[in-house]
Amino acid sequence: MVAAGPWRSRPGARTRAAQSTAPATPCATCASGGCPDDEEEEAVIGWQEKLFSQFEVDLYQNESACQSPLDRQYHQEILKLEKTGGRKNYRIFTYTDHDRFTNLEEHCQKMTNSDYEVTSHLAERMANVRRRRQDCRPMEGSTLKSRIITWEPSEEFIKNNHVINTPVQTMYIMADLGAYGKLGRREYEHVLCTIKVDSNGVITVKPDFTGTKGAYRIEMDGEKRELWKYTIENASPQVKQEEEEREQRVFKDLYSRHKEYLSGLVGSEFEMTLPGTLRLFVNGEIVSAQGYEYDNLYVHFFLELPAYWSSPAFQQLSGVTQTCATKELGRDKVAYFSYPFTLEMFFTQEDESEGSLPQWPVLYFEVLSLDFWQRYRVEGYGSVILPSAPGFHTLTVPTWRPVELGTVSELRRFFIGGSPELEDMTYVRVPTTFKGERLSRFGFRTETTGSVTFRLHCLQQSKAFLESSAQRTRMQSVLDRLGGVSQQSSLYTVLEAFQKARRRMQEARESLPQDLISTSASTVHQP
Structure with missing residues (x-):
């Protein structure tokens, strides 16, 4: 039974291993009374506590085999153990983080109650990955050796140099499952539990605590096919109050x-806007353009601010994307820009009338293509009205381009480059410079081209939102009406449609004769 828990006051682990059948011939140690007859052993092990195996006792007893200061320290500890009556553990021992055998990970061995366990390829490869502590420093001469190219590296060389740079301390609780008289042979050493602690204080115990799942099993190869069972429990004492x-x-x-x-x-x-002011943030992205005739597309865009709108001095209201090659997606050629932009603007309320709502800023854009000779062609024009509702919006906007009669303009566009362009890009909608009553586009020929996809994240900020939600008063100002999130998305559309319908009714009444209007009115009022 192995236990390892939250190392607070006294970290410890209890290990207990038992064999299902006892061998017939006892060893010399058992004959002298040093080994239990029922082949059952239990040990309480603390964090980085060293318990020597029979192999290490035989190795470090000879002083000539000691190669490092740690080996000589183990030599002295083993001599002290012999003077005090020898070690109490026989089959259960440990490898601490400083041992030369700590880099030995768990190899292919059965540690489950399944008789058909198969180790995966990933587990086999990850068993050769060694985690080293960051405080380790290379030995002298390693700087020169690291520059030498090893054309035929060995398995040990690959395992020792495949480093994951994570500060981890490791401890192995092992078991010597050899037969009587064969204790101390490396081929009979098996890993019972692996405990790792990283620099963040995360403790990893593999396999997990036993609990109610039953004991783990290790099957030995050979004629007798011995079966060993062991359990893992947490032996750390409870923390005091x-x-x-x-x-x-x-x-x-x-x-x-x-x-x-x-x-x-x-x-x-917290930065707040002035009273009677609406701040609008737009974190946008030009995602893609699709359905255009030529390759190597880029988008030029700019923002138009209507009346009562302003922007900070540092705010850029225009931009150009990178030139992007298209790729086939179904029947269309798609150019993925993923071009981000940020817009910040302010609306200052001046008109307090009930029926007036602010005109929202418009984002105008044009799609152009670039040929091999660095000549550009206009592929399409379009516009986007910034959404009046806050939140996330995905908009796919169709575009068009002006064309001329005949094939000469198209031949010029193909061979020489260039195409009919708009002097004022706001001509896509109603230009801001237009002051008349009617805008005629008779004779202006266009052609539908592709479309551009936008992603817009809109954020609105105003003191009126806070006041209206806190006081529950009647919404009187324009900003108060914008604060109604449930009605905000459709309020502007409904009012605009109502005003258009009202203008149509007025124009229809003006076109009718006066006598017909009076007759209709008198007919309506008759009972």
């Missing part, structure tokens, strides 16, 4: 300091 309260106070102090640090980064004052 005083230590737990002290730990909670430390955590609380740490969290409060971290909160003060974050508040210092953000600031104590």
Whole structure:
């Protein structure tokens, strides 16, 4: 039974291994009374506590086999154990993080109750990955050796140099499952439990604590096919009430300091707009353009601010995307731009009338193509009215381009480059410079081209939103009506449609004769 838990006051692990059948011939150690007859052993092991195996006892007893200061330290500890009556563990031992055998990961061995376990290829390859601590430093001369190219690396060389740079301390709880008289042979060593602790304090125990799942099984190869069972339990003592309260106070102090640090980064004052002002943030993206005739597309766009709208001095209201090659997607050629842009603008309320709503800014754009000789062609014009509702919006806008009669213009566009262009891009809608009553486009020929996809994240900020939600008063101003999120998306559309219908009715009444209007009115009022 192996246990490893939250290492707070006294980290420890309890290991217990038992064999299902006892061998017939006892070893010399058991004959002298040093080994239990029922082949059952239990050990409580602390974090990085060293328990020597029979192989290590035989190895470090000879002082000439010691190669490092750690080996000589083990030599002295083994001599002290012999003077005090020898070691108490026989089959269960450990490899700590500083041992030369710590880089040995779990190899292909059965550690489950299934008789048909098959180790996957990923598990076999990951078993050769070694995690080293960051405080390890290369030995002398390693700088020169690291520059030498090893054309035929060995398996040990690959395993030792395949490093994951994660500071991890490792400890192995092992078992010597050899037969009587054969203890201390490396081929009978098996991993019972692997404990790893990283720099973040995360403890990894593999396999997990036993609990109610039953004991783990290890099947030995050979004539007898011995079956060993072992369990894993947490042997760490419970934390005292005083230590737990002290730990909670430390955590609380740490969290409060971290909160003060974050508040210092953000600031104590939240930036608010002036009264009667609406701030509009737009984090947009030109996603793609599809359905155009030529390749190597780019988009030029600019934002038009209507009356009562303004923008900061640092705000750029225009931009150009990168030139993007198209790829086949079904029947269309699609150019993926993924070009981000940010817009910030302010609306200052001046008219308090009930029926007036602000005109929203319009984003005009044109799609152009670039040929091999760096000549551009206009592929299409379009416009997008920024959404009046906050949130996320995906818009696919169709485009068109002007054309001339005959084939000469198309031949010129293909061979020489260039095409009919608009002097004013706002001509896509009603130009801002137009002051008349009727805009005639008779004789202006166009051709439908592809479409451009936009993603817009809109955010609105105003003091009127806060006041209307807090006081529950009747919405009187324009900004108050914009604050109604449930009605905001359709309010502008409904009012605009109502005003158009009202103008049509007035024009129809003006076109009718006066006597017909009076007759209709008198007929309506008759009972």
